[in-house]
Amino acid sequence: MREGLFTVNRSPFVASATFKGNTTTAMPMRCHYCYLSAVGMQLLCKNLLPCCICMGPPTTTSSPAGTVDATNGVTVKVSNRYVEIKNGIFELTLSNPDGIVTGVRYNGVDNLMEILNKEDNRGETRVMLLHVLSGTGTLWNPPGERTGIFDVIKGTEFRIIYHDENQVEVSFTRTWNPSLEGKAVPLNIDKRFHYMALADNRQRIMPMPDDRLPPRGQQLAYPEAVLLVDPINPDLRGEVDDKYQYSCEDQYNNVHGWVSFDPPIGFWQITPSDEFRTGGPLKQNLTSHVGPTMLAMFLSAHYAGDDLSPKFTNGEYWKKVHGPVFMYLNSSWDGSDPTMLWEDAKVQMTIEKESWPYSFALSEDFQKTEQRGCVSGRLLVRDRYLDDQELYASGAYVGLGLPGEAGSWQRECKGYQFWCRADADGSFYIRNIVTGNYNLYAWVPGFIGDYRLDATLTIGSGDDIYLGDLVYEPPRDGPTMWEIGVPDRSAAEFYVPDPNPNYINRLYINHPADRFRQYGLWERYAEMYPDSDLVYTIGQSNYSTDWFYAQVNRRTDQNTYQPTTWQIKFNLDSVTPNSTYKFRVALASSALAELQVFFNDQNRSVPHFSTGLIGRDNAIARHGIHGLYWLFNIDVNGAWLVQGMNTIYLKQARSQSPFQGLMYDYLRLEGPCGC
Numbered sequence: 001m002r003e004g005l006f007t008v009n010r011s012p013f014v015a016s017a018t019f020k021g022n023t024t025t026a027m028p029m030r031c032h033y034c035y036l037s038a039v040g041m042q043l044l045c046k047n048l049l050p051c052c053i054c055m056g057p058p059t060t061t062s063s064p065a066g067t068v069d070a071t072n073g074v075t076v077k078v079s080n081r082y083v084e085i086k087n088g089i090f091e092l093t094l095s096n097p098d099g100i101v102t103g104v105r106y107n108g109v110d111n112l113m114e115i116l117n118k119e120d121n122r123g124e125t126r127v128m129l130l131h132v133l134s135g136t137g138t139l140w141n142p143p144g145e146r147t148g149i150f151d152v153i154k155g156t157e158f159r160i161i162y163h164d165e166n167q168v169e170v171s172f173t174r175t176w177n178p179s180l181e182g183k184a185v186p187l188n189i190d191k192r193f194h195y196m197a198l199a200d201n202r203q204r205i206m207p208m209p210d211d212r213l214p215p216r217g218q219q220l221a222y223p224e225a226v227l228l229v230d231p232i233n234p235d236l237r238g239e240v241d242d243k244y245q246y247s248c249e250d251q252y253n254n255v256h257g258w259v260s261f262d263p264p265i266g267f268w269q270i271t272p273s274d275e276f277r278t279g280g281p282l283k284q285n286l287t288s289h290v291g292p293t294m295l296a297m298f299l300s301a302h303y304a305g306d307d308l309s310p311k312f313t314n315g316e317y318w319k320k321v322h323g324p325v326f327m328y329l330n331s332s333w334d335g336s337d338p339t340m341l342w343e344d345a346k347v348q349m350t351i352e353k354e355s356w357p358y359s360f361a362l363s364e365d366f367q368k369t370e371q372r373g374c375v376s377g378r379l380l381v382r383d384r385y386l387d388d389q390e391l392y393a394s395g396a397y398v399g400l401g402l403p404g405e406a407g408s409w410q411r412e413c414k415g416y417q418f419w420c421r422a423d424a425d426g427s428f429y430i431r432n433i434v435t436g437n438y439n440l441y442a443w444v445p446g447f448i449g450d451y452r453l454d455a456t457l458t459i460g461s462g463d464d465i466y467l468g469d470l471v472y473e474p475p476r477d478g479p480t481m482w483e484i485g486v487p488d489r490s491a492a493e494f495y496v497p498d499p500n501p502n503y504i505n506r507l508y509i510n511h512p513a514d515r516f517r518q519y520g521l522w523e524r525y526a527e528m529y530p531d532s533d534l535v536y537t538i539g540q541s542n543y544s545t546d547w548f549y550a551q552v553n554r555r556t557d558q559n560t561y562q563p564t565t566w567q568i569k570f571n572l573d574s575v576t577p578n579s580t581y582k583f584r585v586a587l588a589s590s591a592l593a594e595l596q597v598f599f600n601d602q603n604r605s606v607p608h609f610s611t612g613l614i615g616r617d618n619a620i621a622r623h624g625i626h627g628l629y630w631l632f633n634i635d636v637n638g639a640w641l642v643q644g645m646n647t648i649y650l651k652q653a654r655s656q657s658p659f660q661g662l663m664y665d666y667l668r669l670e671g672p673c674g675c
Contacts, residue, residue: 073165083158085168090329097158099172106329109263169362193258193267193292197342198246202514204507207241207290208232217241220503221658222621225519227503240503240519243289244622247302250274251281251419255328255349258292259338263331266341269294270326272352275434278413279308281397282489284624298322299413303627305616307411318414321366326352357432367434373459375400376429377467379422379442379451385479390471393444396422400430400438400457407450409441410628433459440467447474448487448586448666449631475633477582478670482538482570484547490626491588491663492516494549497524517623522552522658525564529554538570550589550620551652552661561658565602565651570669575643579672581636583609583648589627589663590615592656598649599640609634613654621659629665638672 077084082102083094093103155172162169197203211217211231218227225242248256257268269288274281278299285297301308312318330344359368379393399419401409409417416436422428440453451472457465486493492513499505499518508514525548534548541547553561583597593615596607609632617627654660 074163074168076160076163076168076170078158078160083170085170094170094172097155097172099155099158104329106265107263107331109265192260192262193265195259195261195338196246196257196288196292197259197338197345198248198256198287199252200342201511202246202507203338203342205233205236206292207236207239209290211236212241212290220519238502238504240505241290242505242519242623243286243293244302244624245505245508245517245519246287246289247284247622247624248287249281250277250279250283250285253285253287254353255345256287257294257328257345258288259341261336261338264334264338264341266328266330266338266345267294268328268330268345268348269296270328270345270349270352271296272326272349272356273432275416275418275432276320276322277417278310279304279411280399280401280409280417281419282410282626282629283308284626296323296325303617303619303622303624304411305618305628307616307628308413310413319365320414320416321363324358324361324366367461369432371461372432372434373461373463373465374429374431375433375440375457375459375465375467376427378469379426379428379444380469380471381426381444381447382471382473383447383476385476392424393422393426393442393472394424396426396428396442396444398422398428398430398440398442400433400440400459403437403439403456406441406452407443407629407631435459435461440470442470442472443489444472444474445488446486447472448584448668449474475584475631476670477580478673481572481581481669481671483666483668484536484538484543484568485664485666487586487666489586489588489629489665491549491665492625494543494547494664495545496549496625497521497528500524516549516625519623521623522550522620522661523555525550525552526554529564533564533566535567535569538568547664549625550661550663551593551650552620553652553655553658555658561655561660563651563653563655565649568648568650568667569645570648571645572641572643575638575641576672577638579638581638581641581672582670583634583636584666584668584670585632585634586665586667587615587630587632587662588665589617589619589624590630591618591620591627591662592616592654592660593662594653595632595662596649596651596653597634598651599636600642600646600648601640602647602649602651607651608636608640610653618659619663620661626663626665636669 074085074087077086078096081096083096085092085094089107091103091105092101093105094100095102157173158170159173160168160170194205194208195203196206207228208231211228211233212226216228216230216232218229219225220227220240224244225240228236228239228241231237231239251274253271255268255270257266259266271277276298277283277285283300284303285300286295286302288294299308299310310318326348328345328348330341330348332340332344334340357367357369357372361368379396379398380390381393382390397419398421399409399417401412401417402415404412416434418430418433420428420430422442436459438457438459440457442451443449444451451470453467453470459465485491496516498515500520500523503519505518508517528548533554534546534551536543536546551564551566554564555561585595585597587595590611592613593611594613595611597609598604599608611630611632614630615628617624619625619627652660652662
């Protein structure tokens with residue numbers, strides 16, 4: 001056995017936590033930080049949880065809480081039950097030998113964390129992979145079972161690896177026994193933290209956990225969504241609270257956290273790299289929510305479904321480093337303005353991103369800058385029906401992932417991914433790539449489909465590979481007859497209704513970019529179309545006002561659901577005989593749905609095209625505007641079309657639930673080649 005390794009359910013996964021401390025002064029502020037990481041390893045080995053606190057330069061200013069500054073270096077105190085690590089400003093307490101963080105003391109405030117009494121925490125332990133600073137865990141399924149088990153990784157042996165006045169490194173090891181289910185009590189930040197910040201325009205005072213329980217809270221269509229009937233803070237009465245309303249795409253999920261007003265302290269999670277996350281830059285994950293809870297999601301099926309749940313065969317080798325994730329604490333002299341702490345956290349986030357990959361990590365599996373490689377080039381787009389010249393792939397998403405088919409990156413969940421956005425001229429430069437074999441993938445906003453370089457790239461230490469000009473030819477058979485939407489893998493450009501005034505989240509009122517995050521929007525469709533379905537007429541309708549953001553089922557008076565059939569009406573001056581047209585349908589989401597397509601004959605026994613049952617991303621229920629991307633290229637026999645007015649019928653045929661449905665990204669009818 002190698003120290004530092006262990007496995008879960010024959011699928012290797014090990015967690016580690018590295019804590020590193022310092023003190024700085026800014027704005028004027030005091031701060032402290034720590035790092036969390038996890039490493040995936042091979043079968044029947046051990047778990048290593050290193051922990052390191054480094055002493056920063058002494059300062060003479062006193063903190064808002066009157067604590068004494070660090071002057072005596074880093075100290076370690078070991079007892080039968082706890083390990084205490086201090087540097088005079090920051091104090092970390094871990095259970096011995098479990099290695100679970102039980103206390104975080106900062107600027108004299110004790111304790112910033114609180115142990116939850118309820119083991120399941122309303123099921124929270126079943127959906128998270130890391131509960132802030134409580135240690136590391138994993139959600140896994142026994143073979144043949146769909147119900148997940150959340151295992152908090154506890155050590156069985158403690159030892160000090162290294163200690164001097166500037167730094168201490170300790171380890172908590174455990175030999176994995178597959179019979180252990182690992183149920184444990186998670187930790188939350190102390191309830192003094194009421195203000196949550198996710199972005200410049202997504203910040204608010206949050207409810208308390210008791211507000212979500214009867215009689216203060218009333219459960220809505222599913223347990224995560226609760227109407228605040230009698231909250232402790234009366235200003236929140238009548239609002240809906242749902243953790244999925246605070247999800248975020250990984251490309252923007254860099255910093256989030258909480259602020260306490262008294263004392264004025266910020267507690268932040270910073271993710272400086274997405275390389276260990278799965279599903280690419282558009283993958284959506286939970287962030288912070290009521291608890292107060294702060295999550296670092298390494299693996300998640302949210303907004304994707306089972307495709308993003310890693311599956312391992314018996315004896316399969318797997319190794320991957322998750323993290324480090326940076327935990328940042330700051331404080332100010334004046335607690336009246338929480339945005340000051342938020343702005344400082346954003347500055348620290350920029351510093352951490354520029355410092356990636358960290359040089360302090362001791363694991364040989366975490367590669368440093370000099371051990372990694374780079375890839376660069378320029379991506380162009382060739383679409384002869386748009387321009388005779390090749391176009392710049394401006395703003396393209398270009399990335400490296402495990403070898404696979406074009407677009408496979410959004411369903412890939414075992415390897416690393418490295419992404420960047422192309423410049424205005426299509427140039428891209430992907431840095432700090434872990435050594436290994438990859439395919440280069442891309443997709444370009446404004447164009448359908450996926451690009452993949454038809455070669456496997458082998459990245460070695462120190463490599464700087466220049467690929468030159470690459471050309472993407474998006475799917476295209478003929479000229480555009482008409483189109484609906486914008487090919488950007490989102491339904492955001494379509495009509496998103498106002499929420500039911502009885503079920504609102506005030507954060508998203510007058511918030512156009514995030515209006516889709518309101519609860520219950522799926523029910524608004526039946527209110528808008530009580531007796532008939534959406535009809536969209538090319539040349540007259542406007543997709544921003546006349547195309548509902550999701551094709552959902554209609555709720556009946558008997559509390560059942562009916563499938564819906566949308567119509568696209570369009571005129572053709574002529575139809576080319578013995579020809580083939582092409583109907584492109586790009587979906588932004590599918591949740592246990594089946595799209596059936598009929599051309600001018602809604603009543604035929606078999607649709608002209610069917611997707612079959614597809615998708616489990618559940619983006620409709622989870623207030624998303626997209627899930628996984630699907631592209632269907634449908635051959636249309638010219639005999640199915642007529643001169644004059646034509647109708648395409650789009651039927652979503654599955655209707656057992658209000659959350660079954662589709663979101664469209666883009667639709668286009670192409671004429672025959674040479675038309």
